[in-house]
Amino acid sequence: MTAVLSPALVLGASVAYLGALFAIAWWADRRAAAGRSVIGNAWVYALSMGVYCTAWTYFGSIGRAAGGGVWFLPIYLGPMLAMVLAWVVLRKMIRIARRFRITSIADFIASRYGKSPLLAGLVTLIALVGVVPYVALQLKAVASGYAVLTGQAASTGAAGSAGSGSALMVALLLAGFTIAFGTRHLDNTERHEGMVAAIAAESVVKLVAFLAVGAFVTWGLFGGLGDIAGRALERPELARVLQPVAAGGGFAYDAWFALMALAMFSVILLPRQFQVMVVENVDERHVRRAAWAFPAYLLLINVFVLPIAMGGLLHFEGQAANPETFVLSLPLAAGQPALALLAFVGGLSAATGMVIVEAIAVSTMVCNDLVLPLLLRSRALAGRGGDLTGVILAVRRGVIVLLMLLGWVYFRVAGEAYALVSIGLISFAAVAQFAPALLGGMFWKGGTRDGALAGLAAGALLWVYTLLLPSIAKSGWMDAAFLQHGPFGLAWLRPEALFGLAGMDSLTHSLFWSALANVGLYVGVSLARPPRAAEASQALQFVDVFERASEERVFWRGRARTGDLVALVGRFLGAERARALFAAEARRRGQAAPEAGPAQADAALVQFAETQLAGAIGSASARVMVASVVEEEALDLDDVVRIVEEASELRHLNEQLKSLDRLKDDFMSSVTHELRTPLASIRALAELMRDEPDMEPAQRQQFLAIVVAEAERLSRLVNQVLDMAKIESGHAEWRSADVDLGELLERAVQSTAELLRERGAVVELDKPAVVPTLRADPDRLLQVVLNLLSNAAKFTPPGAGRIAVRLLVRPDRATVEVQDNGPGVPREQQQLVFEKFRQGGDGRSRPQGTGLGLPISRQIVEHFGGRLWLVSEPGQGACFGFDLPWQPDETQAGAAPARRKQEETTP
């Protein structure tokens, strides 16, 4: 009764589907080139994270659920919890990766610990070995799915020799596809817009296909969720799986916890997850939506796992059917070949998406962090000076093919003894080793390169010994006796019960030991000695990446030629691109193009070159290459600390300058405004007189008087602006003479007598008979007193003004007060009157004046070490006062820096 599809149809559909994916990628790349990116969208970003769901989810979860009920879930609950912290952790990773052009997880870790090539190589090696089982899982799933669909799998569903052949074919096909997707050209950001678009599309396809099968099984084959559950619970062997009983039932909490934690780390540490979440992210704000949309995607794709698993077990009761292919065999058995084909395409989607992204990510790492360092060391290539972009692309393509073949070999070696999920978990456990070095490095400045190396190496070795070797041994390729009795008969070295630690499943056991060794050595070795300069500077850059000052720090010292840097970057990115990049950078910094610019490159330009290079060949290789064309001085820890301090000081001064600049702009706009008002009135009156030659002489005379008055006001304003500018810039000329303050006040009162009489004001001068002499500039002081007097005159009531001028002699200083009986100054305006162009009174009663008299007076008084103030109660008149020390130099030295400088500039 089971329908079977012809191999030609299945192959045709698969190739057509892959072709469609490729078309999507090509279209997205075209759109990106045209500046209309399709992936600049939070939903696409969230969907691209769905690459987490591979054939493991699609086929393996059902197998797991059929044997263990809810035990498929921790692998998705872990990512849920990880995404809760995405806004804090993932966003920081994205920011760091963008700042330093980090393009892989190996690069990230190596860069954090002083751009260590050794560390980059180790991480790459772990990632490469770690993901091989995972790739094998995909090949196995697709091959066995193909076998089920075409009826080649007799009853076991396992892949025999035919399956192995088709797996090899799948591997090579996917390799070619990945090469076409990811390594057509070299990009210094390692962004692949087309690939991301295709991955997002794949996420939709696999979700839709899986939901379609789930809905068909639930409502087509059975009478809904309750029906499946009810019938499964009736059978004791299924009920035990589906619904654990009370706590005594031996629920393995340690394994549950370990799986959740493992998945939580894997969701950001797997090379492909790092690729789509960090490297391919176009806008860190997208993290907000993806943080919940991605877990929601996981929830959706898992809703039907248990129904399909239980439905399959019920449907195939008594038959030997592999639960891992229920998603195909159930529709086939129910006579729905079209649905089965859709399900296969969905599974293919899940597998290809994983393989493509993983292969691209791993090939970038292997090329940048394993192959290139060796190539660059060999003199032939390093010295030739030619364009290396072709070599890099060739290396990457080779690595992709190699990874696929390794996956196929692992599938041949160990694939048949293990369930899909178990294979995948081996990979998870490998990449989880990155967690202490990576996450610790992002939040703890104390971690060192040696600590990271020791932790990673120990964790990885324990992973190999307690998890990878047993998996190979159990497949019969090695003598499995050492599992039972330990190597050389040493029982305490048994890989799955190290030091006699038993009572856990092998995965939890392996995770415990490797995590203990990894974290312990990372922290312990890091704390053994203080970080070196290179480590400390990178630690600061990573941990404090959100601080604004961190952008301006440049940890480099030495001599470099711009031409050398351009040529170096050109070798890896192409000469044309390099020139364009440097020209753009020069423009950004407001400098001339590199050809015309200074031959000597500054530290910031060296850093720029290194960052560009890091995007193409990894930060460790970039460091080596840059070091080869420049003369560097080694930094020590003190230098690092000093650079950090200088950078924040620089930023501080920069902000000060900006605010001074704003003040200057405000001043300019006030000045122009003040100039325009008298000019407008002069012009209006002059035009009036020109156009009406028959104007009454009296009227004309009146107009002319206004024109003269306004012109006087203009020249007064210009003089005062110049005066102000001179004083503020420190270029004013100051005389220093003995001044008799009493005599000076008398002169001031006399010279304003005419003005005061016009307004009907009386002035009284109250001064002691003997006044000591003062060292100051008499003309400037007169200017101050005249200004205060004319101010007072302006505000006194016409015809009834009373002004009192008082001179008080104190032991250390003289105080002058000018009191009027005007309306006074409201409290809220008392500070404003000393600001430029602010005058007392509202718009209607705005008095004649420039608004600069008081600011200038205050500057003059302060120049001689005194203060100018205003005391006023509304209705009680205003009292302006100032005091001056008898000997400004001795009493005020050091108190007013502005004054000191002016004296220095005055001969």
Place this chain on the structure above:
Amino acid sequence: MRARTPGSTGLLAQRLAALFVGGWVLFDFPLLTLGFGRGADATLFGLPRLPLLLFVGWLALIVLLAVLMESGPEGRGRGGPPADGGPEGARDAVRGEGHVG
């Protein structure tokens, strides 16, 4: 002295941390035992109790996270300007040492 780093010190980050801890508590011993049971206790609304409770808890976590992530302006942790140093002192320094030499 140090600029406030959005996302690491703000209220949002603290809420997310609380939700993270809550999630771990929700999906682990002993709350997980609420899903155990046989006979009449094996199901809830006709569905197996443990899977149902896990999925419902999961959904609740997603909804809470979505509310936190989608509410509030972009980068709400970005409080006021950094409170480093007094501007007065620095301005005096600029003026005092500006044109010398």
